[in-house]
Amino acid sequence: MKKFGYLVIKPDGEVALVSSKSPQFTLEELQLGAECCTIQIVPGRVSEMLLCIDDEGKLLGKPINRKATILFGQKEDFIVGTAIVGTSYNEDPEAEPDIYKMPLDIAKRFQVVINSL
Secondary structure, X not given: OOOEEEEEEOOXXXXXXXXXXXXXXXXXHHHHHOOOOOEEEEEOOOOOEEEEEEOOOOOOOOOEOHHHXXXXXXXXXXXXXXXXXXXXXXXXXXXXXXXXXXXXXXXXXXXXXXXXX
């Protein structure tokens, strides 16, 4: 059985790998992982990578997430709070456009890259 995973990037720089048997996120997983009630999906600088963040993070004064900003920030913008790294890619051609978990081996490799920042 294929395993999937996603990364959680904390504002303090900690990067955690979470493994799963399902490629799909539930809304509750995204809200708990990003530590928020209202989520926002942000496209990344890396093809097919997406970031889930707190839509109200800046209004709530959450701390800047340096690693997530390096990976996903716009020119004059920054990411705050805890961020979840997922992908827009799904092996199922019938799948709806959404944020998905990545194959576990790719998530592990991406974790190494983020930890080196």
